[in-house]
Amino acid sequence: MPAPIRGKLYAPGRARIVLGISRSRRVAAPDSVAAGVGQYVGAMGHRIVILGGGIAGTLAANRLRRLYGDGAEIVVVDRDDRHVYQPGLLYVPFGLTEPEEIVRPRAKFLADGIELRLGEVERVEAGDNTVFLADGTSLPYDVLVVATGASLLPEETEGMTGPGWNESVFTFYTLDGAVALRDALRSFEGGRLVVNMIDMPIKCPVAPLEFCFLADWFLHERGVRENVELTFVTPLDGAFTKPIASRMLAGLLQEKGVALETEFATGRVDGETGRLISWDERELPFDLLVTIPLHGGPEFVARSPGLGDELGFVVCDQHTLQAGVAPNVFAIGDATNVPTSKAGSVAHFQGETLVENVQRFFDAEPLVGSFDGHTNCFIETGFHKALLIDFSYDVEPLPGRFPRPHLGPLPLLKESRLNHRAKLLFPWVYWNVLLRGRELPGIGAQLQMAGKTAPTAKGEPE
Amino acid sequence: MTTTTISGTTLEVDAEGFLLDPGQWNEQVAEAIARERGIERLTDRHWLVITFMRKTFLETGSAPSIRTLGKASGVEVKELYQLFPKGPAKLAALIGGIPKPRGCI
Numbered sequence: 001m002p003a004p005i006r007g008k009l010y011a012p013g014r015a016r017i018v019l020g021i022s023r024s025r026r027v028a029a030p031d032s033v034a035a036g037v038g039q040y041v042g043a044m045g046h047r048i049v050i051l052g053g054g055i056a057g058t059l060a061a062n063r064l065r066r067l068y069g070d071g072a073e074i075v076v077v078d079r080d081d082r083h084v085y086q087p088g089l090l091y092v093p094f095g096l097t098e099p100e101e102i103v104r105p106r107a108k109f110l111a112d113g114i115e116l117r118l119g120e121v122e123r124v125e126a127g128d129n130t131v132f133l134a135d136g137t138s139l140p141y142d143v144l145v146v147a148t149g150a151s152l153l154p155e156e157t158e159g160m161t162g163p164g165w166n167e168s169v170f171t172f173y174t175l176d177g178a179v180a181l182r183d184a185l186r187s188f189e190g191g192r193l194v195v196n197m198i199d200m201p202i203k204c205p206v207a208p209l210e211f212c213f214l215a216d217w218f219l220h221e222r223g224v225r226e227n228v229e230l231t232f233v234t235p236l237d238g239a240f241t242k243p244i245a246s247r248m249l250a251g252l253l254q255e256k257g258v259a260l261e262t263e264f265a266t267g268r269v270d271g272e273t274g275r276l277i278s279w280d281e282r283e284l285p286f287d288l289l290v291t292i293p294l295h296g297g298p299e300f301v302a303r304s305p306g307l308g309d310e311l312g313f314v315v316c317d318q319h320t321l322q323a324g325v326a327p328n329v330f331a332i333g334d335a336t337n338v339p340t341s342k343a344g345s346v347a348h349f350q351g352e353t354l355v356e357n358v359q360r361f362f363d364a365e366p367l368v369g370s371f372d373g374h375t376n377c378f379i380e381t382g383f384h385k386a387l388l389i390d391f392s393y394d395v396e397p398l399p400g401r402f403p404r405p406h407l408g409p410l411p412l413l414k415e416s417r418l419n420h421r422a423k424l425l426f427p428w429v430y431w432n433v434l435l436r437g438r439e440l441p442g443i444g445a446q447l448q449m450a451g452k453t454a455p456t457a458k459g460e461p462e
Numbered sequence: 463m464t465t466t467t468i469s470g471t472t473l474e475v476d477a478e479g480f481l482l483d484p485g486q487w488n489e490q491v492a493e494a495i496a497r498e499r500g501i502e503r504l505t506d507r508h509w510l511v512i513t514f515m516r517k518t519f520l521e522t523g524s525a526p527s528i529r530t531l532g533k534a535s536g537v538e539v540k541e542l543y544q545l546f547p548k549g550p551a552k553l554a555a556l557i558g559g560i561p562k563p564r565g566c567i
Contacts, residue, residue, distance in 0.1 A: 265528065265543075279542075311530070
């Protein structure tokens with residue numbers, strides 16, 4: 001069962017108010033909130049269709065199954081039965097993980113009683129409460145959860161998939177790409193290695209930085225580091241999106257001899273001559289390019305009236321996760337347009353809010369706006385160390401201790417061997433705790449300030 | 463907070479010159495800011511972008527990114543860089559009298 005409600009009560013058109021009641025003492029739904037839900041109430045079944053069987057869809061399905069048992073029919077739709085542990089992709093190019101270790105069948109992680117339907121989604125017609133699949137079948141739903149993640153769009157950048165693609169131009173954001181890059185890095189003897197991201201948003205915004213840190217370590221171990229000019233190229237005005245962490249990470253890049261090129265908006269890639277060219281005609285030469293392509297929502301979102309924004313991400317309320325297109329549609333994970341990182345930890349922290357609100361929708365009660373943008377990421381920094389950052393919509397990554405205030409044991413925004421060891425345990429946690437839709441002991445869905453050092457008036461932590 | 467005087471009007475701006483109150487903006491202000499930043503004349507193509515930016519900001523509360531502008535404003539990214547050199551989203555927001563686009567998370 002979800003934890004007692006200690007979130008904010010959210011009602012469209014009203015201010016959010018803090019609520020601290022337990023499940024047994026619910027307030028009745030105000031009329032204004034129940035309105036719009038009413039048309040669905042009555043002979044309503046509990047048929048829940050979840051699009052996407054990655055981390056977000058899987059944990060949502062398992063949490064809903066635990067809540068409803070046989071009281072709801074739950075169908076998960078995905079195009080294949082291969083669940084990729086995406087955090088593992090970073091390790092493949094350095095030979096630290098074998099590709100087959102990070103792929104498992106989706107079905108194995110869905111609780112008994114959940115149906116996995118393999119098929120390509122054609123479109124969602126929210127007005128008809130129906131999902132249409134490419135094979136012509138239709139899936140009617142009472143509640144729809146969109147958890148289809150983000151797609152890579154390398155072809156949107158001129159030249160990226162042209163000459164040199166997977167020869168001198170690589171991405172490790174796909175399994176095939178990560179394997180091709182591994183083979184190239186093994187025989188890379190020296191030259192200009194450029195790590196580049198085209199534009200935000202991307203999945204795991206710290207991954208390009210981690211790639212730089214691990215490449216520094218890997219090339220050092222191979223004895224060729226001094227022959228390599230390593231550069232991180234970003235459209236942002238700093239190493240990361242949040243100021244304190246950005247300065248800290250820029251310092252680490254400098255320490256490791258990684259050059260930082262900011263505000264470079266890549267317009268095209270010339271794989272033949274090995275040049276990155278910005279929209280304002282600046283040029284950066286490379287011998288080996290590791291790029292993070294543009295991201296967007298999956299194509300079916302664009303074909304579904306009213307569902308997505310111009311990039312194909314599902315438009316939804318950033319606190320309740322209810323989609324703008326209809327009150328019985330929700331979104332979770334990378335598929336949403338909410339302004340926080342696209343990361344597995346976000347899907348995990350959203351899980352509680354999502355399930356609570358699906359239940360409240362069925363019960364015609366006001367939704368809770370309890371999701372606060374909470375994100376938690378390890379940042380591998382090479383040489384058996386890692387950083388840990390913990391942040392939300394309102395709070396940027398700060399120094400401190402995690403998960404227990406002051407006790408930790410993990411230090412925040414600081415390199416440590418302990419963080420690296422915790423990260424090594426993470427695949428087990430992912431497959432056995434997060435996907436099952438279980439809670440991590442001592443780590444709440446909402447960000448906690450206790451144990452964090454708030455910045456002073458000058459903007460620096462004390 | 464600082465103030466600046468443009469075409470006879472005193473405007474409240476942030477440290478980078480972005481207007482704090484979009485309501486203080488008008489077309490003369492836009493033209494004056496553009497000239498200050500090296501754009502001699504605002505063409506119909508400039509106005510297409512500026513109008514789109516203001517409309518999006520006033521409707522959604524956040525200024526669109528370059529990628530969104532390229533997809534939805536009617537002007538492609540390459541031309542955006544010709545119209546508003548260096549940082550199209552930033553410069554168009556500045557001229558359009560809305561806050562600096564956050565752009566990213």
